[in-house]
Amino acid sequence: MRVLITAGGSGIGFAMGQAFAEAGADVWITDLDVSAVPDGWRASTVDVSSESAMAELFKEVETTWGGVDVLCANAGIAGPTAAVEDVALEDWKTCVSVNLEGAFLAAKFAAPMMKRQGSGAIVLTSSTAGIYGYPNRAPYAAAKWGIIGLMKTLAMELGPNGIRANAICPGAVEGPRMEGVLEREATAKGMTRDEVYEGYAKGTSMRSFVEARDVANMAVFLGSDAARLVSGQVIAVDGHTENPDPKL
Incomplete structure (x- = not known):
């Protein structure tokens, strides 16, 4: 199995690479920093929002x-944390470009290859922000909703060619990126970091953050023959988010 993972240098993407490698797959990652790549992986430094670089x-x-x-x-990327009237258009464009256009470009160039071989699985990383509205995160939520629309269309368009498409929606994932989100939301909402953290945890029925490996395990399943008829699905790995706003 040949697996290409964008933003595989750290976090969820790196965990995906590990999980696929453990399942016996050949792994190729892209990232802006691929300095720490395990033996046996291929790696490319790529800006996913650049059409020429992706080509x-x-x-x-x-x-x-x-x-x-x-x-x-x-x-x-997380994008800005601010009330919608305070979001700069340039910040909006950057967030949407990386999160949504990056996924579009990956699918655009993978689709012809998969069509020629008559098979393939496309797994898009969305977010629970792509299922619910998300206060103070308008660009990120809009991009992640867009990913679900893209995925649904890919599933319909590519299914006759034996290609499946699904979206994973992680909840709050432990790690450096989430720590940045917690700090920014605490500042924006006049709360402490710990109060925001507890709000996220209490907003799930399982009262827990997610580990990157939890998301990676779902990606391996969706890429495997065990999921051969799973397509067009939005699958949350989030401990069941009940309330996406930790202040409510």
Whole structure:
């Protein structure tokens, strides 16, 4: 199995790479920093929002691998934390470009390769912010909702070619990126970091944050033959989010 993972240098993407490698897959990651790549993985430094860079990446993938079996379009950034009237248009564009356009470009270039081989699985990383509205995170939520619309369309469009598409919606995932979100939300809402953290945890029925490996395990399932008829689905890995706003 040949697996390409965008933003695989850390966090969820890195955990996906580990999980697929453990399942016996060949792993190729992209990121802005690929300095810490395990032995046996391929890696490319790529800006996922650049069409020319993504085109070059997929040319290299086809030359080296001859195709790709699983695409995990995982690249994303948190974007600004602010009331909608305080969000700068440039910050909006940057957030949407990386999160949504990056996923679109990955699918755009993977689709022809998968069509030629008559099979493939596309796994897009959305978010619970793509299921619920999300106060003070308008660009991020809009992009993650957009990913679900993209996924649903890919599933319908590519299904006749034997290609599946699904979206994973992680909840609050432990790690450095989430710590930044917690600090920014605490400042924006006049709360402490711990109060925001507790709000996120209490907003799930399982009263827990998510580990990156939990998301990775779902990606491996969706990329496997065990999920051969699972397509067009939005699957939350979030401990069942009940309330996306930790202040309420």
